[in-house]
Amino acid sequence: MSAAQADLNRRYVLRERPAGDFQPNVLQREAEPIPEPVAGQALVRNRYLSLDPSNRIWMGEGESYMPPVKLGEVMRGLGVGEVVASRTRKYPVGARVLGLLGWQDYALISPTDAMVPLVLPRYVPAPMTKMLGALGVTGLTAYFGMLDIGRPKRGETVVVSAAAGAVGSIAGQIAKLRGARVVGIAGSAEKCAWLTGELGFDAAICRRDGDWRPQLADACPEGVDVDFENVGGEIMEAVFERLNHHARVVLCGLISGYGADGRAAGSPNVSNLVMRRIRVQGFNVIDYLPRFPVATLHMGVLILLGRLRERHTLVVGLDAAPAALVDMFHGRNIGKLLVQIDGTP
Amino acid sequence: MSAAQADLNRRYVLRERPAGDFQPNVLQREAEPIPEPVAGQALVRNRYLSLDPSNRIWMGEGESYMPPVKLGEVMRGLGVGEVVASRTRKYPVGARVLGLLGWQDYALISPTDAMVPLVLPRYVPAPMTKMLGALGVTGLTAYFGMLDIGRPKRGETVVVSAAAGAVGSIAGQIAKLRGARVVGIAGSAEKCAWLTGELGFDAAICRRDGDWRPQLADACPEGVDVDFENVGGEIMEAVFERLNHHARVVLCGLISGYGADGRAAGSPNVSNLVMRRIRVQGFNVIDYLPRFPVATLHMGVLILLGRLRERHTLVVGLDAAPAALVDMFHGRNIGKLLVQIDGTP
Numbered sequence: 237m238s239a240a241q242a243d244l245n246r247r248y249v250l251r252e253r254p255a256g257d258f259q260p261n262v263l264q265r266e267a268e269p270i271p272e273p274v275a276g277q278a279l280v281r282n283r284y285l286s287l288d289p290s291n292r293i294w295m296g297e298g299e300s301y302m303p304p305v306k307l308g309e310v311m312r313g314l315g316v317g318e319v320v321a322s323r324t325r326k327y328p329v330g331a332r333v334l335g336l337l338g339w340q341d342y343a344l345i346s347p348t349d350a351m352v353p354l355v356l357p358r359y360v361p362a363p364m365t366k367m368l369g370a371l372g373v374t375g376l377t378a379y380f381g382m383l384d385i386g387r388p389k390r391g392e393t394v395v396v397s398a399a400a401g402a403v404g405s406i407a408g409q410i411a412k413l414r415g416a417r418v419v420g421i422a423g424s425a426e427k428c429a430w431l432t433g434e435l436g437f438d439a440a441i442c443r444r445d446g447d448w449r450p451q452l453a454d455a456c457p458e459g460v461d462v463d464f465e466n467v468g469g470e471i472m473e474a475v476f477e478r479l480n481h482h483a484r485v486v487l488c489g490l491i492s493g494y495g496a497d498g499r500a501a502g503s504p505n506v507s508n509l510v511m512r513r514i515r516v517q518g519f520n521v522i523d524y525l526p527r528f529p530v531a532t533l534h535m536g537v538l539i540l541l542g543r544l545r546e547r548h549t550l551v552v553g554l555d556a557a558p559a560a561l562v563d564m565f566h567g568r569n570i571g572k573l574l575v576q577i578d579g580t581p
Numbered sequence: 582m583s584a585a586q587a588d589l590n591r592r593y594v595l596r597e598r599p600a601g602d603f604q605p606n607v608l609q610r611e612a613e614p615i616p617e618p619v620a621g622q623a624l625v626r627n628r629y630l631s632l633d634p635s636n637r638i639w640m641g642e643g644e645s646y647m648p649p650v651k652l653g654e655v656m657r658g659l660g661v662g663e664v665v666a667s668r669t670r671k672y673p674v675g676a677r678v679l680g681l682l683g684w685q686d687y688a689l690i691s692p693t694d695a696m697v698p699l700v701l702p703r704y705v706p707a708p709m710t711k712m713l714g715a716l717g718v719t720g721l722t723a724y725f726g727m728l729d730i731g732r733p734k735r736g737e738t739v740v741v742s743a744a745a746g747a748v749g750s751i752a753g754q755i756a757k758l759r760g761a762r763v764v765g766i767a768g769s770a771e772k773c774a775w776l777t778g779e780l781g782f783d784a785a786i787c788r789r790d791g792d793w794r795p796q797l798a799d800a801c802p803e804g805v806d807v808d809f810e811n812v813g814g815e816i817m818e819a820v821f822e823r824l825n826h827h828a829r830v831v832l833c834g835l836i837s838g839y840g841a842d843g844r845a846a847g848s849p850n851v852s853n854l855v856m857r858r859i860r861v862q863g864f865n866v867i868d869y870l871p872r873f874p875v876a877t878l879h880m881g882v883l884i885l886l887g888r889l890r891e892r893h894t895l896v897v898g899l900d901a902a903p904a905a906l907v908d909m910f911h912g913r914n915i916g917k918l919l920v921q922i923d924g925t926p
Contacts, residue, residue: 299852301858487855493851493852502851503849507835510832510833510864512644513646513863513868516861517861518857518858518860523827
């Protein structure tokens with residue numbers, strides 16, 4: 237059922253906090269009349285919703301870079317949509333916006349929102365989906381994480397975990413463009429084939445293989461200079477053991493620990509960090525906001541030139557979102573996982 | 582008995598590798614005829630020997646930034662001395678040299694040694710002991726660790742562990758000079774009184790107090806922006822829990838773990854590192870060799886101006902060195918621990 241037909245706003249609210257892994261029953265589907273903007277607000281028809289590992293973080297009360305979603309509130313999610321009614325000049329009708337639009341058909345936005353929704357420039361010819369992928373926050377996370385923190389040099393070895401994911405697949409390609417040797421760790425043979433076949437990774441290791449550890453050793457005969465870490469846990473620990481002197485660890489995410497509200501995401505050998513003079517750095521792309529315009533331009537050029545490829549897993553219908561998020565934590569998507577909000581699953 | 586009287590070279594060689602904490606019986610005292618330099622070598626009369634936590638690392642086979650001392654070899658140690666015989670123009674008789682002279686009365690040195698001994702410039706009026714303390718490698722470790730990696734800003738809170746030690750006491754003062762609020766963690770009330778009374782630390786916490794954790798919380802009401810880490814283990818973990826967003830951790834040393842060949846030196850909460858965007862960086866001063874001259878000049882000026890104070894614990898006689906090293910691991914020295922080689926303990 238599409239919301240437009242029913243003149244209702246479908247929305248998923250957080251009913252309870254997940255204990256452990258995400259389960260769809262912590263979200264409750266509701267339908268309310270489509271809200272009307274008051275002065276200073278605009279109404280957005282949401283088109284695409286981004287599903288990300290951070291969704292699980294936001295549901296919990298563990299420490300995060302943003303406050304948790306309150307119980308009874310619409311589930312937080314990054315999305316793109318079009319302004320369909322407006323009482324603010326900042327967001328005119330017809331404008332395409334990117335922001336935390338939430339798991340719903342319609343969002344009320346305002347220039348005073350904590351995370352101010354961005355108006356997408358009209359001169360950017362990219363489809364909306366790109367703005368949630370390589371040309372959006374996902375791509376910029378890979379960009380700043382790899383270039384600012386990882387800083388791979390020509391000939392160095394870079395390992396990317398969750399390499400077939402939205403961020404990892406871009407991060408690895410950026411390292412290749414910098415002349416590094418790139419090894420991806422991913423969750424299936426299909427993903428590994430995509431990494432080495434289409435994206436140009438030098439090697440890819442399936443973490444479900446019984447011998448992934450010796451495979452990792454074989455793939456990194458000269459050790460690891462940059463670890464772009466998306467996973468944590470035993471995979472991170474195994475990569476840490478192979479870090480070279482002066483290696484850099486980009487702590488981008490620790491998806492293996494999110495089911496435990498962020499704890500138990502691995503214990504690196506601190507002694508090695510001293511002896512090998514390693515830098516381990518947590519980061520979040522929101523700290524790079526002032527540099528988004530130039531970085532987006534840079535990424536846009538790389539995409540136009542065909543130097544950066546991306547892949548989406550597109551799920552149709554907002555009602556398919558909860559199950560798709562479960563699938564993501566089981567590693568079933570390749571590339572960016574997006575929900576096309578309007579449609580029947 | 583002084584070696585000069587007996588015309589013998591006393592030396593301590595590594596007889597076996599310590600299992601766990603350092604015990605003097607892993608070293609064996611020997612006496613050999615004073616060696617004679619061959620072409621390209623110089624003979625140094627050692628004057629002062631530096632005792633450092635790294636001595637324990639060098640005795641073990643755990644990973645290190647230098648190869649372990651071989652069994653049967655003279656124990657490695659940084660020292661200063663005077664050239665008394667020479668067959669190389671690089672080290673003329675009378676020159677004062679700084680290098681890995683070892684636990685012995687006399688050392689043969691050569692410009693081709695792995696760690697090339699430095700000739701101390703004649704125009705530096707500092708006594709030899711200063712060259713092993715604030716004006717030497719110890720001081721430079723504090724200098725580069727705090728300024729290059731910690732980078733404290735005015736008003737930020739800096740915690741220094743082993744704060745009354747050789748490096749910690751200098752590191753804390755450098756942070757004060759940068760306008761930071763400095764909290765030291767040390768092993769006795771006497772040390773704490775020295776830190777706050779003479780060195781100007783804003784607070785000092787005795788880690789042997791039963792309530793050191795709440796004391797740490799009270800001393801850092803606005804969290805911790807820089808952790809200059811010399812200890813590891815539970816002290817490091819407690820400081821990590823209080824790190825602010827964008828905090829920096831200078832991994833200088835992990836003395837609490839050295840008895841276990843570097844393992845078990847603590848497990849930081851990696852999830853916090855991501856969420857708070859923290860940088861953890863291992864470092865070793867030897868990577869900064871090209872910048873030693875300017876940094877030494879800078880430190881020298883600060884010392885001359887009375888802006889940096891240091892304290893030595895001077896032990897008399899090479900034969901007192903093994904027991905003094907045990908004492909150091911029990912935290913019994915204040916400031917830099919030095920052995921005046923010639924003399925009777």
